[in-house]
Amino acid sequence: MIQKVASRAGWKSADLAQTESWFHRLSNEAIADFETAMRTAIASEKEMFDLDVRDFPLGEAGNAALRCVHDATQEGLGVMVLRGFPVQKHAPAHLRLLFWGLGLHMGVPRPQGKQSQFMSDVTDAGGVYRSAKGRGYNTRSKLDFHADNADIVGLMCVNAAMSGGESLIASSVHAHNVMLEERPDLVASMYEPFVFSRQGEEAPEEEPWYESPIFSVTDGQFACRHVRNHINGAQAAFPDVARLSAQQTEALDLFDAILARDDVRFAMHLEAGDLQFLNNHTQLHSRTEYEDWPEPERRRLLYRIWLAIPDAQPLAPGLRPTYKDVSTRAVRGGFRGVGITEATRAFETRMAAHHGMAMRIYG
Numbered sequence: 001m002i003q004k005v006a007s008r009a010g011w012k013s014a015d016l017a018q019t020e021s022w023f024h025r026l027s028n029e030a031i032a033d034f035e036t037a038m039r040t041a042i043a044s045e046k047e048m049f050d051l052d053v054r055d056f057p058l059g060e061a062g063n064a065a066l067r068c069v070h071d072a073t074q075e076g077l078g079v080m081v082l083r084g085f086p087v088q089k090h091a092p093a094h095l096r097l098l099f100w101g102l103g104l105h106m107g108v109p110r111p112q113g114k115q116s117q118f119m120s121d122v123t124d125a126g127g128v129y130r131s132a133k134g135r136g137y138n139t140r141s142k143l144d145f146h147a148d149n150a151d152i153v154g155l156m157c158v159n160a161a162m163s164g165g166e167s168l169i170a171s172s173v174h175a176h177n178v179m180l181e182e183r184p185d186l187v188a189s190m191y192e193p194f195v196f197s198r199q200g201e202e203a204p205e206e207e208p209w210y211e212s213p214i215f216s217v218t219d220g221q222f223a224c225r226h227v228r229n230h231i232n233g234a235q236a237a238f239p240d241v242a243r244l245s246a247q248q249t250e251a252l253d254l255f256d257a258i259l260a261r262d263d264v265r266f267a268m269h270l271e272a273g274d275l276q277f278l279n280n281h282t283q284l285h286s287r288t289e290y291e292d293w294p295e296p297e298r299r300r301l302l303y304r305i306w307l308a309i310p311d312a313q314p315l316a317p318g319l320r321p322t323y324k325d326v327s328t329r330a331v332r333g334g335f336r337g338v339g340i341t342e343a344t345r346a347f348e349t350r351m352a353a354h355h356g357m358a359m360r361i362y363g
């Protein structure tokens, strides 16, 4: 029996419009703390995968800001924006390093694509979203609502677009509940497996597609992993996989339509200096199309990190093909890609040990 999900993460847009509890303005002390951590890491002259939490020392205020992200994403609304880091005072490479360090404090960074990049530059690199190998982050297209493949996705906004490029978020918990109310007959199919394409970004040992449910409940905790672009990608690229039934297509169309409603989705203008964090299991994200600045140095630029965190919720066994490990206190998620090396594995193992997490994803 499918039930309505009760959770603080099940907000509707009016709820976010009426509260400021989804953002936190960084105090001067927290900013100073982050800057000290950044300078210490720069002075260490270490490479990305050799850096450690100790290379980014944080004081009370910096740790409190990260705790705020943790609590909001895990027990609160599922979203937190840390606002007001003075990005214009610092070189982009240094900001990137700082964001990496904040990620190390929170969990184990996950690879994000074909090149197994553990940090992505979200900027217009001329990618084509609606193609067999399309991903959203390197285009300027409007994106569908989707979840990334990690417990938390973080964005650091260095430059906002000239126009457009608004960050759109929607609670998958609330959208699930709306769907259950309107079409209980269609919700059940969302708990069954769908075929997702890896968009040509699979590792040599991986299949190019996999099956996972969109909705699941594990130990009373709801999770949604929805990526319509990858479901459509599987239908287009793999004639051997089962065709979507009329009911599945109707369910997907309805869910996408609910997510796009003004009373469901919430539009947030990310400013330079904003750090946005989302719980991918309860939140979906998207963005509007954008127009960029003509000057290359002003182009829209965000750094993106994906994290597995120690006390994230357990996930359903059916999500194993997606996350590789579904237990709590385990490294999971990410797009493995073709760039995993001994150095990146050693890094993941070291970070897993630091956070007391199991590391079973490579079999």
Ligand SMILES: [Fe+2]
Pocket (backbone or CB within 6 Å): 136, 146, 147, 148, 285
């Ligand atoms: Fe995404």
